[in-house]
Amino acid sequence: MKKNITVIEGDGIGPEIIKQTIKILNAIEKKYHHEFFYEIAPAGFSAVKKFGDPMPKKTINSCLKSDAILFGCIGDPEGDKYSNGMRPEDGLLKLRKEMDLYCNIRPIVSYPSINKSPIKKNILEKVNFVIYRELTGGIYFGDKGRYENGELAYDHCIYSKNEIERIGKIAFKAASNRKKKIMVVDKANVLETSRLWREVISKISYDYPDVNLEFIYVDHAAMQIIFNPRKFDVILTDNMFGDILSDESSVIAGSLGLLPSASIGKKTPLFEPIHGSYPQAKGKNIANPLGSILSSAMMLEYFGMHKEKNIIEKAVNNSIENRICTQDIMDDLYLSSTTDEVGDYIKKYIENQ
Ligand code: IPM
Ligand code: MN
Numbered sequence: 001m002k003k004n005i006t007v008i009e010g011d012g013i014g015p016e017i018i019k020q021t022i023k024i025l026n027a028i029e030k031k032y033h034h035e036f037f038y039e040i041a042p043a044g045f046s047a048v049k050k051f052g053d054p055m056p057k058k059t060i061n062s063c064l065k066s067d068a069i070l071f072g073c074i075g076d077p078e079g080d081k082y083s084n085g086m087r088p089e090d091g092l093l094k095l096r097k098e099m100d101l102y103c104n105i106r107p108i109v110s111y112p113s114i115n116k117s118p119i120k121k122n123i124l125e126k127v128n129f130v131i132y133r134e135l136t137g138g139i140y141f142g143d144k145g146r147y148e149n150g151e152l153a154y155d156h157c158i159y160s161k162n163e164i165e166r167i168g169k170i171a172f173k174a175a176s177n178r179k180k181k182i183m184v185v186d187k188a189n190v191l192e193t194s195r196l197w198r199e200v201i202s203k204i205s206y207d208y209p210d211v212n213l214e215f216i217y218v219d220h221a222a223m224q225i226i227f228n229p230r231k232f233d234v235i236l237t238d239n240m241f242g243d244i245l246s247d248e249s250s251v252i253a254g255s256l257g258l259l260p261s262a263s264i265g266k267k268t269p270l271f272e273p274i275h276g277s278y279p280q281a282k283g284k285n286i287a288n289p290l291g292s293i294l295s296s297a298m299m300l301e302y303f304g305m306h307k308e309k310n311i312i313e314k315a316v317n318n319s320i321e322n323r324i325c326t327q328d329i330m331d332d333l334y335l336s337s338t339t340d341e342v343g344d345y346i347k348k349y350i351e352n353q
Contacts, residue, residue, distance in 0.1 A: 002035045003303060006066040006268070008059065010044040011088060012277025013287035013339075014072025020289035020343030021070065021296045024315075027350045028300070028308050039066065043095070044074030044277070045088040054091025060098050063268050068299050069099070071272035072292065077279055088277075097136050100266035103167045104135040104242065105174075105298070106259060106274055108249040110229075113321050114329045116254035119226060127252050129232035130178070132171040133242025135263055137163045138193070140239045159193045159238065164200040170264075171236040172208045180211045181233035185221045185241050197238065218245070225249055246274055255328040257288025260295035262302065269302055271295040285338040288326040290316055293346060315349040 007022070009015040022038070029036050041059040048054050054074070063069050074088045095101075110117070110127040117124055142156030175182040184201050186194035198215055205213045216224070218241045224231060225245065229252050237245065250256040259274040273291025281287045297312040319325065324345045327336035337345070 001303060001305070002037070003068065004037045004039070004066045005299075006059070006062045006069045007038050007040050008043045008069060008071045008074075009040065010072040010074040010277060011046055011076045012073060012279040012282045014044070014074065014277060016283070016285065016287050016339050017273065017289040017292040018070065018072045020339060020346075021292045023343045023347050024293050024312060024350065025296055027347045028305075028312070031311075031350065031353075032305070032308055034305070034308075043091045045076035045079050047091065048079070048086065048088060054086050054088045055094040055098075060095065063095065063099060063270075066268050068302065069095075069268055069270040070292075070296060070299065071095075071270050073273065073275060073277040075277040075279075093140065095270070096263060097141065099263075099268050099270065100136060101263035101270055102134060102136045102163065102265045103170050103263065104131075104133040105262045105264070106131040106133060106242075106246045106249075108229075108246075108252055108259070110252050111254060111258070111317075111320050111329075113323070114254035114325075115331050116329050117251055119229075119251060123227070123229065124252060125230075127229040129229065129235060129249075130174065131235045131237065131242055131246050131249065132167060132174065133246065134159075134163065134167050134238045135242075136239075136265070138239035157191070157193050157240075159196055161196065161200050164197050165204065168201050168204045168236065171234055172204055172211055175211045175234040176208055179233040182211055182213050183221070183232055183235050184213070184215045185218050185235055185237035185245065186215065187218050187241075188215065189217060193238070201236070221245065222248060226251070250274065255288060256291075257326065257328050258290050258294070260291050260293075260298055262295070262298040264302070269299070271299040271302075285340055286327055286336075287339050288328050289339050289343055290319075293343075311350055311353060312346075314353075315346045318349055319345050 107130045110124040139157040142158045144155045188194035256275045263270040297309045301309040330336040
């Protein structure tokens with residue numbers, strides 16, 4: 001297959017992790033006779049400095065023409081200083097909105113050989129769930145502003161039936177191909193938007209009689225994720241709750257650096273690790289590339305390249321089992337590998353299979 005991919009390295013550790021991911025994709029390309037064409041496009045703080053815009057029009061146009069977007073991470077502590085009202089993060093939000101990427105998929109699994117989770121081993125055994133987070137609505141995109149000389153601020157949370165329905169259908173379909181359990185996380189005891197979510201999702205559930213649907217309040221869900229994570233299969237939730245619960249869930253995997261994500265919707269899909277730009281680690285060759293590498297596996301799966309996706313996941317698991325890991329998931333700092341070494345190991349593993 002031939003695929004055009006827009007690559008957005010972004011800020012902080014973005015370029016370093018993307019470098020490893022491209023290394024892996026090069027190996028996949030050779031082994032399975034694909035052709036991947038990359039266009040590197042600026043975004044984030046680096047784009048603010050150069051073009052005064054965290055998501056330049058040129059980048060958006062490149063994304064629109066591509067089959068997929070491979071995204072590093074954006075954000076910089078200096079971001080506020082430069083901003084003419086636009087933070088680096090606004091660039092990512094703009095891109096999600098422009099591509100209409102309303103469905104964000106964040107799989108969570110536990111890794112038995114990583115000893116970094118503060119949660120007890122027996123609780124972590126065989127955890128495997130996936131968060132479906134609504135990504136282009138809710139409080140992130142509602143009206144926001146200030147009144148009374150800036151002394152009163154508001155953020156408006158708004159959802160339409162259509163916005164809930166379209167991600168709801170995708171999540172039910174996913175659940176029917178998994179353990180057939182869907183848990184909708186909301187705050188229906190307080191929020192009107194949550195009550196609309198319940199109405200709309202309940203209706204969809206009639207089309208999926210074999211999928212077990214439950215509603216759970218977000219405060220209780222936050223506790224259950226740590227207390228009994230095996231109880232979850234598909235979590236379906238809104239933009240803000242999904243953001244918070246996915247960072248919380250990374251404690252199960254052992255590091256935020258391990259978690260991949262896919263964002264799909266109407267236009268070009270985007271694949272990015274869930275972590276931020278980790279500016280303290282920039283240029284040190286210590287950042288964990290696995291979140292980005294696993295995101296590229298999700299991209300290949302989206303392309304219908306299932307063997308290719310599987311071999312990347314197998315290679316990543318092998319690197320973890322053999323403790324070829326960056327320091328965030330190693331007990332002993334002195335035995336840890338660099339970002340480059342992890343990338344090289346995974347690349348060789350794929351080549352030798
Ligand atoms: C994420 C990030 C973003 C979000 C930020 C960078 C805007 O935290 O992808 O989870 O809140 O969606
Ligand atoms: Mn987040």
